[in-house]
Amino acid sequence: MRYLPLSQKAHEEMLDAVGAARIRDLYKDVPESALLDGPVDMPNHKGELEVDRELSAMAAKNRSAADGPFFLGAGVYYHHVPATVDYIIQRSEFLTAYTPYQPEIAQGTLQVVFEFQSFIAQLTGQDIANASLYDGSTACVEAALMAMRITKRRKVAIGTPLHPEYRKVMDSYMGNLGDVEIEDGEPDENTACVIVQSPDFFGNPHAYAEWRKKCNETGAMLVVVVTEIVSLGLLPAPVEADIVCGEGQGIGLAMSYGGPHLGFFACKEKYLRQMPGRICGMTEDADGRRGFVLTLSTREQHIRRDKATSNICTNQGLCALAFTVHMSLLGETGFSQLARVNHEKACALADALENIDGVALENQNFFNEFVITLTKPAKEICDALIGEGIIAGYPLEGDRMLVCATEMVTDKDIEVLAKALRKVL
């Protein structure tokens, strides 16, 4: 087997050194009844060519976004990732490094994390950010849990339409705790936080001043959730929020059927000690040279055990690197330009669809996605359009459909969709 270097001779010498006749003798603490007599009943090893062939055949059965017009968004976005990003994240030094617990030999990872935290803090208009969480949905739960710790309240208000997957995750986590109420609507005196997704699940951007006012009146915290991070290049920063969290997949990461993606988490400095997850900080080495370390770990499980702020340990390190490389390439003008191009594509799509009989635009405002209403059930239309080679969007209940346009969508794609819609409606 090509990945296993120990030769027969090495086996013999090593067994000799440990005083065992065979490997099985080293398993003497395992009860006989639990020790298998031979390999499990599954296929044996395969060469690289065979594995490549079999997995490529599985991949070929899927309809990739690269195969034709694609208008599905809904919290996961098909964006262009520059070639440089993938090259950097495949470098051995980043790809095959461990969590940077030994800072003397992990400054590369650590400085990247520091830059990642800096980018997230700037994009969200917050003071500080952590080194990442699993994804947007779990980041949203961690935000609610953190607000509950700070306010000592047990109620979560959902202020604007939250991504249904995020809501499910929230329900499952809170259901597990047992005594937490989750309600749609505005905060009251018992509310730990109000969660405001913007743009919301239906694509509507929201202003935060009114929500801030309501929070000030009730003592609830304002949690802003962003599922399309590219929107922060065009929409105002949620500076009014206490916590801003969400999904960073839109920068640097493939959709990859739902993961690995990138949870981000930022907040006001006064809440630092309650923040979940790893944090990287600047310091200096024995010679007074600048360096970086993981810090404030007294919040974390490996120190605090049952009193930790969260049980999170491994996060999305390499995804945070991909994000940071892509952000570095975009820079100030590139990032705002990317956001603008997305919005303009969506405007062009809206114009084209509104012109079709039987299609109406529901949103007054949007960033890069919006809801259209049709004269037939949306699910039926989506399925019919798959037959035309188009992934048209996400069917909502009834005749509503969520459609999205990123920079990947061409004018031709829009024409093709409009033509096909006319045909199937």
Place this chain on the structure above:
Amino acid sequence: MTGELPNPESNRGLHYEESLLWEKERSERPGVDLPESTGVALRTGLPERGDMGLPQVSEPQALRHFVRMSTWNYSIDHGFFPLGSCTMKHNPRLNEKMARLSGFAHIHPMQPESTVQGALELMYELQDWLGTLTGLPGVCLAPSAGAHGELAGMMTIRRAHDVQGNESRKVVLIPDSAHGTNPATAVMCGFTVRNIPTGPEGRLTVEAFKEALYKGDEQGADIAGMMVTNPNTCGLFESNILEIADLLHEAGGYFYCDGANFNALVGRVRPADFGVDVMHINLHKTFSTPHGGGGPGSGPICCTEELAQYMPVPVVLKGGDAYCLETKEDRETTLGTLKAFQGQFGMFVRALSYIMSHGADGLAQVSGDAVLSANYLMAKLGQEYHVPYEGPCMHECLLTDKKQKEFNVTTLDIAKALIEHGYHPMTVYFPLVLSGTMLIEPTETESKDALDRFVETMTEIAKDAKDKGEEYFHSLPQSSPRKRLDEVKAARNPVLRWKAS
């Protein structure tokens, strides 16, 4: 800002300094070329965002920035990574290539199932492998990492007790050698933690277990379950595990196994056969998906037929030749969803690629070679270092600094000396059951030569401890990109982001 800024003048040979992006000269153009704006009026309903304060560099500057920083990292591709309980093994590049196939990388989690049959097939195959290797047929791939898998597993237990009307079972038994995530997870599920002390031989004793089990109630009626890592974090297989599992089950508790150390067992021992009800698997350990400098991980859970009705959704089902996702609507007893969508799918591709490459025969050799290598290191290193517990060990061996402490040289000093010798240190000061522990996991992907060289280095360090004294060790490492870093300063005066001064 803290410390002396990197100065290009201080580059030496192949040792580079590198500033932060924000400290670089701002380029006029970014590192991407995007289409011109059409200039249409905004339809966002909100004012356009102003200056964000982001840095700006061209593509060559950006590339060089990250490549230079990369040279400051140690990685498994550089050399041996003896990091206990972390299973830093070879990361085959085929797995990376497979995960980047367009049909895997560019599919959306909300696409209709008819358009992602290949992805569902892949997940089904992986479920099948993990179920077979653990003997636990209920498999949910969704959890994002080990700690998330622990949470999924313990929530499954919580859900089972709740549905069965056993809400009063609140106590979870956890050995004092456990990973910190175990107690943190138990608390997140509303449980309270009761410790089981490790016995004098580094293993759980039936007596200590019984004492903990019956401490709150003589029938153990307050026990929800136990969280045990097996092999444990001392690198030993819990030889009393069958009796312990029986006692726990009789008392009505479930056995959660932390799967961090599955590399010792894969293909040879099925955890179901020593009484496990539910466990997580770290795909980024046993199945070699890269650690990536701290993730992404992936932590599927495997459980018994009985607990499978409570575990999270989604799970891939097969009907005829078609695959579909089982959701909460299909299985109402489920505890729900712990992560948006289907999990860290890209990691599933890598893990299945790894598993198919090894096959049933290769996986049995994986665990066997890993265990042999650890025992070999224990035998060799035991000549200069204190071995607290008698072997054979499993896939990792435990040492302490007892002999070196006579010369005021500690585990931390030994770790920093290893850096000076070009190695990543072992896991230090864990487990917490003894003072000055060093946990060494060689994995199956090191050659005997590599192991012998490591032994030589460790022997030299032990000799230096006698001859050179503590002062020498405290000055180490000298040759790494940075010397020892001031962690106290970082925590007292947190600088957590770049700010314009």
